[in-house]
Amino acid sequence: MxxxxxxxxxxxxxxxxxxxxxxxxxxxxxxxxxxxxxxxxxxxxxxxxxxxxxxxxxxxxxxxxxxxxxxxxxxxxxxxxxxxxxxxxxxxxxxxxxxxxxxxxxxxxxxxxxxxxxxxxxxxxxxxxxxxxxxxxxxxxxLAAVQGATMAEWAYTKKEARSFYRLLDTWTEYNKGICDGFDWMLPQLADASLVGEDTFLNEDASIAAQITRIKSLPEEPDAIMLCTMMPGAVSAIKQIRAAGINSMILNGSGVDGSYWLSAVPDLSNFFVPVQGSIYGDDPxxxxxxxxxxxxxxxxxxxxxxxxxxxxxxxxxxxxxxxxxxxxxxxxxxxxxxKMSGEPTLFGPRTFTSEIHHQNQARYLIVETDAGKPGVVDEWTISKPIPVADLMK
Amino acid sequence: MGSLLQIVFDALSLGSLYALGALGIALIFGVMRLVNFAHGDVIAACVFALLWPSVDAVAIVFAGNLPWFLLIPFVLAVGAGLSVLSELVVFRRFRRANPATMMIASFGLGFVIRYFLLMLFSSRPKSISLLPTLSQPVEILGARIPLLQLITILVTVAVLFGLTAFLRRTRFGLEMRAAAENFTMARMLGVRANRVIMGAFALSGALAAAIALILGSQTGTANIMMGANVMLMAFIATVIGGMGSLAGAVLAGFLLGTVATVMQVILPPDARAFRDAFVYGAVILVLIFRPQGLLSARGTKERV
Missing domain, CATH: 3.40.50.2300 (Response regulator)
Structure with a gap:
């Protein structure tokens, strides 16, 4: 090669x-x-x-x-x-x-x-x-926003998540993109609510204060939308679980991979959207x-x-x-x-004269259960994210 | 009550991390007026010492597999050794140089360490499971806090007591305090300068290793940049604590941890992204009112 x-x-x-x-x-x-x-x-x-x-x-x-x-x-x-x-x-x-x-x-x-x-x-x-x-x-x-929107809609529909918590790492545009997509999707989900939100920095040595805020909620949220990327993601996930919070954690594709799972042994209830599976179980x-x-x-x-x-x-x-x-x-x-739903190995792709990126795409949902990641479902958001919302 | 206690623990554990870092910097500054900017990179090197060099995505854990009673001394020894080595190879040659020159040399050394790690391990952050038993919550007076937080605070308190005893009760400690107060006078009175400096570097390196252990088990990540943030906060703590004052460094470290935690709690969501700006703003305020720091060391005052 x-x-x-x-x-x-x-x-x-x-x-x-x-x-x-x-x-x-x-x-x-x-x-x-x-x-x-x-x-x-x-x-x-x-x-x-x-x-x-x-x-x-x-x-x-x-x-x-x-x-x-x-x-x-x-x-x-x-x-x-x-x-x-x-x-x-x-x-x-x-x-x-x-x-x-x-x-x-x-x-x-x-x-x-x-x-x-x-x-x-x-x-x-x-x-x-x-x-x-x-x-x-x-x-x-x-688009990163599609990842956030996918996780919100999928968790709402398939996991019956109703109370969401939003934790944003303000380091990169990518992180903000995930949360922007989540923010766009959430109001469209009937009786889903945002019970709290917080921010942290990727390089923060400790996110203890952020975790205390989650723990002081009257009830543990159904899902935590975690908008972050490596290396801070591992630290955040590890600290959330170490504090005894067991809510389902939703992420962007940036945390895909099993190479870091050794840092959080027996991680469960953890979900990532991916374009294709590296775990040998792609449909x-x-x-x-x-x-x-x-x-x-x-x-x-x-x-x-x-x-x-x-x-x-x-x-x-x-x-x-x-x-x-x-x-x-x-x-x-x-x-x-002219490509509209053009089939590829990793799902259909569409380009228009307005947007040269995917504002709607099929994602596989990977669940990590007891430290083992695997594909459990697939999901395409019900409608594309409008360009005007992406430009906000 | 529970959540207030939780915030106190959050502040204390973050403050402990900064206090340990500030202490490592203040120790060396005390004996040789060197602001050691390589300290953060020594922290990173201590974490990477647990891994076998490889550029793969998956970390090959090597020394990290040792049982804890061997692992902890090993990491402390790596930190102390690396720090002493940097004194022997680099800083010894700058004895008569002015502090600014030494500071630049320490920046240089920091880059050498960082790029050496980059060469061996690549820029990709590695994941390690360090002391995994510490990643579980414990219940204290209605607050559920991670065991590691508790241990961090206890270790810091133990280190502080140990160091105080060492500096007050032992001959070496006495020499070190004498050197910190007036280095030339101490030498004239028979303090062996190189030995004292070497001792300060060894202690400082071991403190860096302690931070590495805490950061490593807290974040589960080894990253060549991981020491930079703590180093910056620790340096600020030594400045507002009063350069050269060990007690001031510790006090300021805890203060910074507390301010950062409290800001995260009280700021409205939109302003939280700018938390550090508020923290640094507080630092500027302190320096305006006490430019010499909270507790200024006697040796550093200008004598007119």
Whole structure:
């Protein structure tokens, strides 16, 4: 796999920059190969490479092999812009940028100003797309708000949760996004109520004061909507359970994975929405087959569901190129915007001229019971979250 | 009553953490006027010492599997050892440098430790189950509090009594207090400077290790940045406590923990996100009225 990457990179580096070269289709990865974003970018990029290899093995795209060029953003915004320009100079037809809006947008803006399609690997902010970059920018993941809304509606319908508590970690936009979706959904659920709310910071050494507030409620809430991400999430969950609060805990996809469960032994009543299951129990057997392929290519199982958007990204882009018959930006964007419920391994995907992100998506619900995570259900929110509410 | 008691425990346990950190910084400042910004990274290194180096998502627990009666001395020894090593390798060469130079050197050392951990373990936070038996609630006078909170408070009180006894009752403690008060004079009177400084570093490192144990079992996470927040709060505590004053550092540590907890309780939900701004605002107020700190050490006053 690595050798393939190097070979591809070497061949494309040797060829002179040729933007209008019709014999090649080039995907440029302006992503983090070093720094803390690498832990998020690398797995999704590996999944993207698997889809590229599948397409190439099946004869390529428009009869041509997809080539890959890479540039390291070094988890730095200024380096990100440079990395974007460098893959564009190397002839990229499509630019893949970092997982996060803040770190991916410099390269995405570089692609936008060169009139190229850009895809965020797994950014979950509404800004990662038309609203924050421009009309040729897309994200391969699902909005954070959909995760919060999904958990609220699912817990209400399937678990009969009526009293909710909202605990927000104000560190990132992603966290706020989850709670925004929850806030949008909650008033639509008859006789569901918010019995309390609080905030904390991801780096807080202790959230004892926040926990005391939950405990001083007359009754333990049915569900706690926890809008946070790693590493603070583990600390918060551990402290909530250590204080003897047994309410069901609802989360965003950011806490998916079993790698951290050792920190909270025998965790139960804990729910996470995921695009696909890394636990080998996905209702779609092709996802399990993909997990095996991923293991072959990288030497390890996917550690979280954030591997999957990379695969979806190449999948939908290649379909749009195939249908447009060209890699020319406006034709590809037009084809992408025609996708409505386009089937992928990880659920249907829709893009419109208003939003290049998923404001409604099918999620699998993973329950962790006695320290063992597994898929227990799936849920699609009853209606998409309006763009106006996402922009608040 | 129960919830008031709960808030008192919350404040005391957070304050304990800050007090232990502030004490570690004040000890070294007392003997050599060094603000050791590498202290936070020593905390992180102590937690990572429990893991086997790997960049995988799943932590490979190594020393962390030891039974508690071996684990605790091991971590304390790692902290003390690392701290003494930093004195031997780095700070000994800055004896005659001015405090600002030493402070920059400590920043540098902190980065070296942090990037060394980054190299061995990657930036991905690791999860560990450290002393899991402490993660259960206990009932005290109608308040259900996590056992770890109680232990944190008890350990801090024990450390404070132990340290006080050490400084007052032993020859080494006497030398250390003499050095803190007037280092040059103490040397002239036969205090062996290097030994005292080394002792201060060892104690400070062991205190960092104690924080590492508490943070590690509280959060279940090893993260290369995990010491930064406590370090900042501890540094602020040493400043408002009065630089060089051990009692002041402890007092201010508890005060900061209390203010942070009380702010979280009394602020309206919309303002809670800005809790730290209120805490730091309180710090500025204290410094306006007592620029020398709450309890200023005698050795640090300007003599005109």
């Amino acid at each position: 690595k050798r393939l990457l190097i070979a591809l990179a070497a061949t494309t580096c040797l060829t002179a920059p040729a933007l209008a070269d019709d014999d090649r289709i080039v995907v440029g990865f302006a992503t983090a190969e070093t720094g803390f974003m690498q832990a998020y970018d690398k797995p999704a990029q590996d999944a993207a490479m698997i889809r590229i290899k599948e397409i190439n093995d099946a004869g390529g795209l428009l009869g041509k092999q997809i080539e890959v060029v890479n540039a390291d953003t070094k988890t730095d915004r200024a380096e990100g812009a440079k990395a974007g320009l460098s893959v564009i100079d190397a002839g990229a037809d499509m630019v893949v940028v970092s997982c996060d809006y803040d770190f991916g947008s410099p390269a995405a803006l570089a692609a936008e100003s060169s009139g190229l399609v850009s895809f965020f690997l797994c950014a979950e902010s509404i800004k990662a797309g038309i609203q924050g970059v421009g009309p040729n920018s897309f994200s391969a993941s699902v 779609n057997p092709e996802v399990t087959a993909f997990n095996a392929k991923y293991k072959d290519a990288t030497g390890g199982d996917p550690s979280t569901q954030y591997v999957y958007p990379g695969y979806v990204m190449i999948d939908v882009w290649a379909k749009a190129v195939e249908r447009a018959g060209t890699t020319e930006t406006s034709a590809v964007v037009a084809e992408l915007e």
